[in-house]
Amino acid sequence: METNEKERDILELKNISKSFDGKKVLDDLSLSIGKNEFITLLGPSGCGKSTTLRIIGGFVRPDAGSVWFDGKDITDLAAEKRNVNTVFQKYSLFPHMNVEENIAFGLKLKKKSKSYIQDKIKYALKLVNLEGYEKRNTTALSGGQQQRIAIARAIVNEPEILLLDEPLGALDLKLRHDMQQELIRIKKEVGITFVYVTHDQEEALTMSDRIVVMNRGIIQQMGTSKSIYDEPQNAFVADFIGESNIIDGIMLRDRVVEILGVKIPCVDEGFGERETVDVVIRPEDLEIKPVECGFFSGQVISVLFKGAYYEIKVRTDGYEWVSQSVNAPEVGSQVGLYVVPDNIQIMHKPKSEDAEIIKE
Amino acid sequence: MVSLKRVFMKCYLALILLFLYAPILVLVVLSFNDSRSRVKWGGFTLQWYGSLFSNRQIMEALKTTLILGFGSAAAATVIGTLGALGIEAMRRRSYRVVMSVTNIPILNADIVTGIALMLWFVRFMPLGFGSVMIAHITFNIPYVILSVMPKLKSLNISIYEAARDLGAGSVYAFFHIVLPQAGSGILAGFFMALTMSMDDFVITYFTKGAGVNTLSTMIYGEIRKGIKPQMYALSTLLFAVIFVILLLFNILSGKGKSTDDIVERSR
Amino acid sequence: MKRKYLATPYIIWVVGFTLLPLITIGISAFTRDNGTFTWSNILAISEPINRQALFFSLAIALGCTLICILLAYPAALFLKSFRFKRKGFTIFLLVLPMWMNFILRILAWQMILSKNGILNFLLGKLGIAPLSISNTWGALMIGMVYDFLPYMILPVFNAISDIDEDTIEAARDLGAGSMAVFRKIIFPLSMPGMLSGVVMVFVPAMTSFVIADILGGGKVQLIGNIIEQEFMKSMDWHLGAGLSISLMLLVLISLAFTMQNDMEDRGTTIW
CATH class of the missing domain: 2.40.50.140 (Nucleic acid-binding proteins)
Incomplete structure (x- = not known):
């Protein structure tokens, strides 16, 4: 992947620290994310990548530091008020709603018109290659299909940033490769910022414009796939990115x-x-x-x-x-x-x- | 603001608990009350506890209650566990039919179950200890099945079949494969059955005939003449024993759980 | 031997002691002493005194169920919001009272609520005029709600605490504030729990006779009391069986009504 020219930063994390039960998870982390960028937070479990994502999503409040969105401080803004949507690892579709109702959830809350919602559902299902699935029950879908619905459900709200928390982690290898290509395509079509969290270095290398390698709550290295693979800055990165x-x-x-x-x-x-x-x-x-x-x-x-x-x-x-x-x-x-x-x-x-x- | 909301929630929960525990408090206090009156406090005494064990009627009823409770729970656990194992292996249609029938004693009103059993028993046997025992086993089995079944579904039952395939007898396979995995469900089923049996009044009342008394039916018979204070003492004792057992069980099983929590959160 | 045959003893038991007794009570209900067929035992439910008792029972059971929902729902919700790490302990607290004999507990309520009882004593200390709720519908209702409340809290609490935290976060992520989260996620997902609570409260409340015996002071006749008297005092078993069958049918119809809604709900989501 080549680095897209960063138009401007859409999101900025400034000096974020966070502890759970006295254990430091993020330590003075600062990070800028450019508009329309596909950025991946990569690291072993417990490195703080998911917490970073949840801070951007508004589900975790940082102990120190601030979150800036489009030049505004949103550190204290509730999750539901942020123009950011998340695709969760376990999909987290609403079990009591069918596909259509799941996708319409955010739009109904925004009181969009019926015809608008219908158009959006159509568009989103087409985007994720699940046309005609409107009335299906979500629990009857396969893991890959559920994940597509979760993406559609987030995308219809036209977020400026889509957060993806290990979205392919529960899928088998073959499906994962297909979905990686799908995600790249979807990203191109909708043209919004993707912040992607994974512990799978291969996934990160294939998909991202830029990779942020994290360990122990600290950013170890930031850069394009190529620069991280070819010139790891320390042994951790070298070890984590590919076998060495x-x-x-x-x-x-x-x-x-x-x-x-x-x-x-x-x-x-x-x-x-x-x-x-x-x-x-x-x-x-x-x-x-x-x-x-x-x-x-x-x-x-x-x-x-x-x-x-x-x-x-x-x-x-x-x-x-x-x-x-x-x-x-x-x-x-x-x-x-x-x-x-x-x-x-x-x-x-x-x-x-x-x-x-x-x-x- | 936030803390005010939490205070309100805590008060609400405390009131609910007070509501649930107020009568128990009253009964415990009465068991130490040196007065036969139910509303006057006559000073502290242990005499009801002292005379409890020499009261033949109460001891007889206690014995009946315990034999009924443990006996019916044990029988229900055996029949119910075997039943669950068998039902789990059934085809979809027979499975559904049997499970609907299993739900009947739970969903049906106690009074209807009690009367139906009584009308059935009088056709071929005298009402007495035997009929009460059968009645208790009958309404206990569904509780055992319902607590064992989810465990069986989650454990890999094919291991049982694999064990059989490798030459294990069904008894051996049961004790070495099924029991260790479904044990907690079976135990919960037994305990549930014991609880239901000891707490039952209505079904016992209709199926017991004359001469047999459990603690429940004995208390019911004494409502008009007044409850013997020893009964409060006995109930308090039983309650205390169960309290300690449950508390220990909770602490022991809670230990494993809380470490799970930590693992879960650190993930 | 196939595994399904392990259920044989259970099947025999079910036929012998669940199905045959139900058939017996059905036969009793439709016959006279001499064994001839009659509708009169079933139709007896429409006699004024029985009809009134049935109506009272229905009213009490509906009221009791409603109050239990209103009390239990916030309790379950609050328990969940405290994120009790030990779900087991909550259940322990709710189940524990059941280990004190239930008739004694109801008698204790009689002592609490009676004219010279504990409640009025405490109210007196606070300078409030004594209440006279003993032997009234109010006392009966308190006793019923008391006895059945845990059966409502437990399933509702289970249903609510089974809701995945991720599901709630997903809703917030899509723009749902706490009210919307409750209305669109928590409430609908707790419905199955509430329905099983309704069954576990409504059925025994509808058919109970002991609580009315103790707390109603003999003035209140519920359908359960009438059936009990037919068996234990009047010794008219056929009539008692007829009333029981009528009651059972009524309960089944009410349940079918509740379940119907449930099924329809699921129907749309399943297909």
């Missing part, structure tokens, strides 16, 4: 790092002399070579066919590496591991707190 080999290293000088006692060329500069760092190598960048051609040598302990490639685990003295390759070496054979300098990322060690998380 993360290993301790010592920066000997600019462009030379020592890993497991081997000096390896890299392209990073400006670290302190003999600074301990995290070295991140993506599995697809770790090449399997004959023993004499690698930096390290080790024994292949498993080879798994993953469809488009093999996932190979190699145990060397002191680390177990993951590599992806289209060729499969023999299990038990000795191989060499090689990586081109460009594909090595060197990162400062995180603060102690985050280090724990990564180890978990």
Whole structure:
């Protein structure tokens, strides 16, 4: 996905903090969301992404900080008065109403005319590919269909921002992929801001204009899918975005790092002399070579066919590496591991707190 | 504003609780009242508790009530649990028919159930302890079925069939597969049945014949001549025992729950 | 052996002690002592004294059900809004009074409400003139509401606390204020609970005779009292059976009426 030019910020979170039962969930979080942007809050469970979403929706009041919408402070505005709608993880359709009544709910409260409501329902059902479902009972629908109705129910209110709280989490893999494409299409058609919450990095990478990686109530990194994947700013992000080999290293000088006692060329500069760092190598960048051609040598302990490639685990003295390759070496054979300098990322060690998380 | 609303809500709930507990308070106070009058406070005494156990009539009625309660609850639990297991395996149509019939004793008025049973019993057996027991089992079974059935539906009954398939006898499969999973429902059913049986007056009244008395029918018979103060003492004792049992049960089962809550919230 | 045969003892029991007794009472209702067929036991319900008792019973039961709804609904709503973490404890508090013998509890109300009773004693302390509600319809109604209130609170509370918090949030998200949330979400979703509460209150209230016996001071004759007397005093079992069948039919019709609405409601949402 390419970054859309941000027209202007529609929503701004300023220095938000929130604790539940004395446990800090959000710590001085600030975030601007541009108009018409597809922004994804990504992080493990408990990272504060859902709480952030609920603060935007108006269901949680921040302990400190403020929420600005279109230049107005809406921190104290009740959820029902915000021009923001949510698609909930468990769909939360009203069980006592049929599809049509569910979609009409918000419009009826706004006292829209009957014909307006009918038109909107038609339009929304068409948008989510469920034409003719008006009179169906919601509990008889499949998970994917329920989620589409939940989207339709939110969209008809013409919110300026649509909040999506892990909307695909309860669907199976195939359906999830289809729905991702659907969401991108719907986003294009209605042209409003999407704030999307997920713990699924692949989902975030496919759909978003911009990704906000969160952990422990703190934003770890913000940027486009590409920049986050290619240049993770710390080991947490590297670890969370895709599988990685993360290993301790010592920066000997600019462009030379020592890993497991081997000096390896890299392209990073400006670290302190003999600074301990995290070295991140993506599995697809770790090449399997004959023993004499690698930096390290080790024994292949498993080879798994993953469809488009093999996932190979190699145990060397002191680390177990993951590599992806289209060729499969023999299990038990000795191989060499090689990586081109460009594909090595060197990162400062995180603060102690985050280090724990990564180890978990 | 908000706090005022909460104060109002708390007061309302307190009044409802007062309404529900006022008569119980009165009865407990009466059990310590050193006066046979029901409205005068004659000082504190434990004499009704002391003479309670030597009152043969009351002890007889208590014995009947307890045997009826535990006996009918146990029988209803066995028949009802087996029934629920069987009904759950039935086809949709027979399932619906049987479940509607199961609801009859619960939905039907006590007085009609009592009279119907009485008219039926007198055709082939004398009214007495036996007829009351059958009557109690009859109105207890539906409560057992209704508390076991949801558990059976939620547990994976195919495990039972898998166990049978692997060569387990039905008795073995029941004790090792069904009981551990549906146990709480069965226990709740038993307890519900016990409660209903001990609290019943109307059905017992019509099916008991002469000579058999439960605490309820005995009290009813004494309304005109005046209730023996020992009866207040006995009721207070029974109430206290149940209170302690339920409270312990609640605290014990609550412990597991509250940690669930924490997990739920931290999610 | 197939699993469904485990229900055999239960099926035998149901036929023997639920269905056959109902058939017996039906036969009794439609026969005389000599076994010949008659409508007179059934038609006896239209005799003035019975008709009046039936009317009183209906009025009392409807009133009692209504008062129970009015008292129970806010209670259930408030309990929910306190977000009691321990649902079990609430139920415990409501069920516990049932473990004191119910006739004794009704007798206690007699003592509370009587002329020299506890209520008037307390009112006297506050300088308020004594009330004379003992042996009146008022006393009867208090006793009935007291006895049946938990049966209304429990199902309503269960229904309300089963409403998913997400559903309420979804409604607020779509612009519903607290009144709209109540009207459009909480109330309709609590209807099934309320209906089962209505059944559990209305049926026993309609057919009870003990409470009227104690708190009505013998002045109030409900249909339950008349049936009881036919069996225990007049010993006219056929007449008693006839009145019982009439009463049962009336209750069934009332219930069918309530359930009908329920079914229609669901009907539109199911199909």
